[in-house]
Amino acid sequence: MSNPTLTVAGLGVRAGGGPLVDDVSFTIDPGERVGLVGESGSGKSLTALAVMGLLPEGLVAQGSVRLAEESTDLLGADERALSKLRGQAMSMVFQEPMSALNPVMRVGDQVAEVLRIHQPGLHRAASRSRAVDLLAKVRLPDPARAARAYPHQLSGGQRQRVVIAIALANDPDLLICDEPTSALDVTVQAQVLDLIVAATSRSNTGLLFITHDLAVVATVCSRVLVMHDGVLVENGPVSDVFRQPRHPYTRALLDAAEPSSPAPTRHLNPTQRPSPTQPDPTPRPDGTRPDGTRPDGTRPDGTRPDGTRRPDPDGLDSAVEPAEPAPHPGPAPVIELRDLSRVYRRPRTSLRSAPSSVPALRDVSFDIASGQRFGIVGESGSGKSTLVRLLAGLDQPTAGSVRFAGRRVDGVPERRLRFLREDLQLVFQDPSGSLDPRMRVGDIVAEPLVAMRDSRLRRTQRSHRTRVDELLAAVGLPADAAERYPHQFSGGQRQRISLARALAPAPKVLVADEPVSALDASVRAQILDLLASLADTFELTLVFVSHDLSVVRQVCDTVAVLHEGRVVELGPTERIFTAPEHPYTQRLIAAVPSVSRALSGTTVHDLTGDKARLEASP
Amino acid sequence: GSGTTGETAGSDTSLDVGFIAEPASLDFTRNDGAAIPQALLVNVYEGLVKLDAEGRIVPLLAKSWQVSPDRRTYTFTLRDGVTFSDGKPFTAQDAAFSIDRVKTSWTTSLKTGMDVVARAEPVSATTLKVTLKRPSNSWLFAMTTRIGAMFSRTGVADLATKPIGTGPFVVEKWTRGDSMVLTARDGYWGKAPAVQRITLRYFKDPTAMNNAMRTGGIDVISTVQAPESLPEFSDTSKYHVIEGTSNGEVVLSYNNSKPPLTDRRVRQALSYAIDRKAVLDTAWAGHGTLIGSMVPPTDPWYEDLSQTYPYDPAKARQLLAQAGHPTLTLRLRIPNLPYAVASAQVVKSQLAQVGVTARIDVLEFPARWLDEVYTKADYDMSIISHVEPRDITSWGNPDYYWRYDNPRVQQLLAQADSGTAQQQVDRMKQVARTLAEDAAADWLFLLPNLMVADPGVRGLPTNVVSEAFDLTAVSVARS
Amino acid sequence: MLLRFLTRTGVFVGSVAAASVVVFGFMAVLPGDPARIALGVNATPAAVAQLRREFGTDRPMLAQYADWARGLLVGDFGESYVTRAAIGPQVLDRLGVTLWLVGAAMVVAVLVAVPIGTVMAVRHRRPSGLALSALSQFGIAVPAFLTGVLAVALFAVHLGWLPAGGYTPPAQDPVMFLRQLVLPAGALGLAQAAILARYVRTAVLDVLREDYLRTARAKGLTLTRALVRHGLRNAAIPISTVLGLQLATLLVGAIVVERVFVIPGLGSLLLDGVANRDLLLVQGVVMVLVVAVLVVNYLVDLLYAVLDPRLRRAT
């Protein structure tokens, strides 16, 4: 066995107080691809930064870090010595492609710079042409032109390729990637992952791949390290770890990441019905039971009393209408969209060109029936949020119409949308951004009540209080939450507050715009469960927006696929997932990595779909 | 300043003199303001007569003059060979023209000084006859001020920037906001000045002027505006401090038409309440003279009246009580000038001791002070220094800002003007005494003429008795 | 790029026009009759009326504004009410003096603030950085005129190294010009430097937190070189904004410093004008000061596009 490329022994990182990373040891062999997974805040990035010697100010590392060729311990080395190694023997790709490049410097120069730093003799012109070669190697279309571009002129995926080109420029022995694809769409992610794998195997580079997505690790890496609270809890070949997780934490992660498939349309079990023993203070039942568990049997933290997580669904609930909604058998549709278009105008930036316009939505028409769980999927920029804003009357369409319960929503000033506000409420993506940091939770939840001065719910300040308490209980928050401020809650809890607020006016329709994409996998599962159970308890119609196909699959019975502002496919969830008709849907579904498929042999390259077609349309 | 270093006395010397007030323009026929005659009179423009250092009227462009027995006709014999700086000769025609022009073209109210003139006629090239409507002593005196300045008949087109006079200097350059350069001219009729080039440098800030003096930026501080700083110049090997008197009576004026200041007892009480020695000591570092009426010691009718109202707060309280004003609030509206601001604070503190509250209101000078106090007389008390020579005559004008209407004073002043020299002195003394007894105002002190000069600078005027800052006799001696 | 240039120019021209209305309007409501004031207290009423006719101040406001604005376009600011001299050349003359002072102060400020601010940011947790931060706080807390007065006391009066004040045009005596410029520019510049250094610190701290700086270090640049090669140009964008805004402060700070150092600049012209109620002159000076600030902000605006390619989008 040859010398390992990287040897990390007893690595610890501490701030002023306790350790953030503790006693982490592992090795990476030449050409080996090692995944490092764990939740947000578990210490993954700090581990990587400690190896690179790029820890933020105020943090100190102990232990030892050695590279194959270097005899010295990197942790003891000074900035000058480290800078000789960085970009040469080891290099790193960061998460945010948007900000990792200097916005005021041409891309080609930024690539050329890394060459010239480590090869002082290299001529400017030579380094420029080498940079173009490198850009070509990361399959950037028209590399010569890209080299002259500034970062803002490239898309996120293209930028990430540039960063990878910089990292690979000097054929490093070790490449560290810190969540290189979490900011990218699945289809782009597949291409970037493919690129990383191809490049590292070509030059036998050791790879440390950091992500919170187990499926990606399973697809990319041969060995996996699992980190929890700054400690390595698992270290072994992917197939072993993922098939037989030893640590409960790994098991929990796996559970959350990979809902047993085929995913059902509902995760309801009989206990979700309101308990008849509990007095019902409102027309709608309170969701909390006396033992503190929620109707689905989980505790507010998402675990069940027996310590397991969400059980396998036991099929369809007989009390619920059929999964496959007939075109118009039941009640009339709640929401009707007709030829809906929305074009954003950007201010003109040049005299010669007309002001640019972005068609965010084009001729979208569909109905959502009462009681339906309607999913909308699509990549970033496909128009999902635009659609949601139009639905909620928060924006005006350029053309077409939106009707709610038969009444026009478009073209009506916001203050005359009372009927809509009473019956349709929103939950947003960012659990912290959607809560006013300077308002008490109680006031936040009561806001729709106060704002509407609802005649139907005409209440005094006091009864607002009781209503707020009910709602907080329904979403599984402690009663004293009303007096606290949002920042005193975790991400998952904040999203529960959002939910409580949305439920306040007892709406008929709940529209959720990516409500879980900012959450960790484990918390995500809890919120999805809660959403599903609340929808059921309160007999809500759910409109659920996400870019994450697996999430939609867990929650919705019907799915619309948006692509560049158009609905390219619409139908029952299972049908779309098992037999997608539109090529875009097919590509989308293929690009989603999954642990099980990876374990059964799917490679990164497979995710990218038909290679020839991809290269043709960059 | 720096130019003088190392040079010997001779025709090539130069001198830098620091001043506070800069002229707004060079045309005193249309612009008021003491800074213009200060720079130009005697130096650039000359009159028929001028005041000497003791305040006597002496010949200048006129060699001599005769007064007719009825004292209404003055016959001046003019000097020969006098030329203007543009080369034109100065004749009796020019003199008559200049006198007439005051009445026709001047816009400032000082022109009234010429109202008494009936005719001015050139008799020959060097003889001028001036006929007055009535005898007037003040007319000949006025001829020493700016209205007596002689202009060329062909040189009044651009007075604001190009003054043309018969004096030893010409204005070579005027950098507004900074300095004015006077250079000695060829062809001056009298003794050529010892200094070729005099730069008048203008400083808004007294401290800046002191610093310039200490760093060699200037050779003379024309008037020390911060007497407290004089100890900085105590090194007699480097500085020469000149202390003389000036015309500037610092007057605590009362609005005589405004109750309760119409009551003589109230005014007297105020005068008793003020310790003028303390005012002088604190406000002007003890430099200056206590006077007691509107007459500086350089005037022929000067008498020491400074003890008319000795400091006596008890008496002041008693008089106020008699007048029915045991407590009193008065507005003390002053210009934002250093001596006024300093004096006002002392006055306020002293008046407070006798139950009089003075509310100080600092007005921007000149604009707001002139408008509100001087023109509209919207004030109870004010403090300002009256710098015009022989300005006691203003007490004869009932519309003047102190609104003092005393027929006896008016009559005495008229008699003094038309009487003989002896009568004039006699009547003027009576006026001064009347004013003092009447407590028509309180004369806090007379501003000193404080100058700091390089020890080598000679011939600076010790006393300021006229409107001019006479630079003609200045010389510089350097080792 | 061209579009940006045109819109900015449009905004600039509009602002100047609006500024002229504001300045004129303000002067129009100033109490006090220029003719009266110009003639002084001893003026006769007839002379005042006549002068008012001469000045044209007896005409309607709109006509006066139109005249004035038309004059401004060709650099004719009218004639001073007090001296009857043309205001334009005078103002431009003084502007030249003030620009030297302000320009030199700006240079001092930048030369001092950029390195110090950068060190403050890079070492913001170390004693040296904290000491510099504290020092800059003190620098901000001392009024510029006090610095000036003390500098004169020390360097001119006590040590005699430099003149206490005054101004000599550079064409006349370049050495004297420079010697006289040192203290005022220093006094004015250092006060600004203290403020600017804090902005530089913030800007550099922001840049230090940026991902691209980490990328640069991951490439193999040391922190210092990464900062110089990648950081400063990015930091220059917010700093140039501050510089533009500081110019307004500097121009006004110059009023005070000109007084301390006896410099015949715009500041003393303004104060004279105000004192003499030479309204047209004040109007002209204020207009020039305001336009100077607008011009600089306009230039800074255009400079952004040079510094930041994101603003040069040509598509």
Added chain:
Amino acid sequence: MSARHRSVNPSLLAGGVLVGLVVLLALVSFLWTPHDPDRVDSAHRLLGPDGSFWLGTDKFGRDITSRLMVGARTTLFVGVVAVGVAAVLGTPLGILAGMARGWRGGLLSRATDLAMAFPALLLAIMFGAVFGASTLTAMIAIGLATVPAYVRIVRAGTLAVMSTEYVLAARAAGRCRLGIALRHVLPNVAGLVIVQGSVSFAIAVLAEAGLSFLGFGTAPPTPSWGRMLQESQELLFTHPLLAVWPGAAIMIAVLGFNLFGDGLRDRYDPRLERR
């Protein structure tokens, strides 16, 4: 998270102590001063510090300690008026500019930019010329001249708040625009206003000193630190202590408010808050 929050911010602490000192001086001066601050006494002129006159006397024989104490009132008055005028006008205008849509918002920000070109001291000098030099007019002018700075800052804050999801949520909940302005925007920009306030407080104190230097500031005999500094100028070489006391007082006040503002800024900096 909370542990890091509880640790006291050193500049907030230092600023608080200095500002507290100034406030304390001002408050005590209402009840007691060692001597009558305005009492002129020619017998006790220009004394050095001693048992009775702790910091000595000025050229009028007035007690410097007493005058400094009363001067603290002027300083606070100056700051309160200037900051009050600026914040009361600037905050609503800034919110309006941030919330107004279309050309109205644009016009407001253009007007703000233009107003920024009229520097504070300039306005104060012109106000002084029109309405007479007094502390009040000077400070109203300084306050007015600071309004644009507030408009800018508040507008930027408002724009940030308006683009958050919680405002979207409030709209979805049916809040009217006024409700959003009062319940969401105002509380969230309040931090910015407070920070800006303490900084402009410092600026106002400096401006008052500068104006007093030019003769447009506080009228005598009301003690003001700026005026005391100006009066001490002519005695700089003979009695330098006279300049030291007010100079130090101004520095302490400005330093205090600046540090306080910096501390508050750190407190409210979202970047620091998020950690």
